[in-house]
Amino acid sequence: MSLALLADAALVLLVLGLAFWINAASRAFPAVVGYVAFGLLLALAWLRLSAGDVAMTEAAVGSGVTGAVLIAASVRLRSAETEAPPPALPLRLLALLLSGLVTAALAGLVLWTTGPAPSLADQAVQHLPGLGMGNAVTGVLIAYRALDTLLEKVVLLLALMGIWSLAKDRYWGGIPGPSRIQPTNGALILLARLLPPIGIVVAVYILWVGATDPGGAFQGGAILAAMWLLVMLAGLRDAPAISRPWVRLCVTVGPAAFIAVGLTGFALPNGFLSYPDSIAKPLIIAVESVLTLSIAVILGLLVAGPPERQP
Amino acid sequence: MTEFLLAASVFILLMVAVGLLRVLRGPADIDRMMAAQLLGTGGIAALLLLGTATALPGAVDVALTLALLAAFAAVMFVHSGGSS
Numbered sequence: 001m002s003l004a005l006l007a008d009a010a011l012v013l014l015v016l017g018l019a020f021w022i023n024a025a026s027r028a029f030p031a032v033v034g035y036v037a038f039g040l041l042l043a044l045a046w047l048r049l050s051a052g053d054v055a056m057t058e059a060a061v062g063s064g065v066t067g068a069v070l071i072a073a074s075v076r077l078r079s080a081e082t083e084a085p086p087p088a089l090p091l092r093l094l095a096l097l098l099s100g101l102v103t104a105a106l107a108g109l110v111l112w113t114t115g116p117a118p119s120l121a122d123q124a125v126q127h128l129p130g131l132g133m134g135n136a137v138t139g140v141l142i143a144y145r146a147l148d149t150l151l152e153k154v155v156l157l158l159a160l161m162g163i164w165s166l167a168k169d170r171y172w173g174g175i176p177g178p179s180r181i182q183p184t185n186g187a188l189i190l191l192a193r194l195l196p197p198i199g200i201v202v203a204v205y206i207l208w209v210g211a212t213d214p215g216g217a218f219q220g221g222a223i224l225a226a227m228w229l230l231v232m233l234a235g236l237r238d239a240p241a242i243s244r245p246w247v248r249l250c251v252t253v254g255p256a257a258f259i260a261v262g263l264t265g266f267a268l269p270n271g272f273l274s275y276p277d278s279i280a281k282p283l284i285i286a287v288e289s290v291l292t293l294s295i296a297v298i299l300g301l302l303v304a305g306p307p308e309r310q311p
Numbered sequence: 312m313t314e315f316l317l318a319a320s321v322f323i324l325l326m327v328a329v330g331l332l333r334v335l336r337g338p339a340d341i342d343r344m345m346a347a348q349l350l351g352t353g354g355i356a357a358l359l360l361l362g363t364a365t366a367l368p369g370a371v372d373v374a375l376t377l378a379l380l381a382a383f384a385a386v387m388f389v390h391s392g393g394s395s
Binding site: 003004006007010011014017018021029030033034036037040041043044047048050052053055056059060063064065067068069071072075076185188191195198199202205206209213214215219222223226229230233 | 314317318320321324325327328331334335337340343344346347350351354355357358361362364365367368369370372373375376377379380382383384386387388389390391392
């Protein structure tokens, strides 16, 4: 096992060193590229901690979609960036010392607490067969803490509304993005034609496998969104006008279906967001599928930005 | 076999660290971007080796997700005119 320890040590050193460097970077772009690399290493670290679901979310959302958004933002802001003089050395040392103290305190809490950590893992796993689930994380997200998951989706919807509200009045209901992109870049077009079919299959697979293994609606939705964005970026398809009925429908159908299933919980079993035992699994799969669609469309439109053209 | 896979993954992690130097030093933004792509490839390789060696659940699926989305950052970079 010493070799495994060596691999872990190398990983920890890489993660810590990169995190330090990202904070020390003087410009936004190098820091953002460092962050994308950091996400990848962090996914590796989560996987080593046997947290496959977190690793996959980090890979899909943290490194993939967020990284792409940050890169676009930092490139766009590059001309506006000013070379501010760095803060004085004592101030920087003080900041280093304080954040080091916080890290050390957290590490101390984990390392020197006595007794096993309080955990509900056993109870969570115990009831999973009743839901037809093998993956405890999906079980917790969709069944035990369904209300939190529902609110998460509503937050996504609110974020999208926030971005849309940045549109100028005359463009309301228009098309996101500055102008229709002419498909010129051959390599990009090839990628946008080759990758999405594979990506869609993988996204459906990730959604399906979420019942028993790491995966689920959010990760699948993020992959679908990335594939959609790829097609839009290559100029093969324009972004849809946000006033289109199908856009509005796709964006709201996920949370709506979740609420509808939750409300039937009042009539059938015994309360809001509880599933009848006999059809728990089909219901959960149905809710997750619709949620995946909503998440994909919302994430895609979030990256596409506010409407900037007439429909 | 497990030892060999682990040794290989440690080696690749070290190579990834060398590639990281390009991300840190640049000099041009395009160098950093390409180094990050290289790091993505190396990271996925290390992940698959570690996952196989220590039988981590879901390692292949995470690698699949990373591989699918790895090119996405570069696409965004080219699209927003970062290379010019």
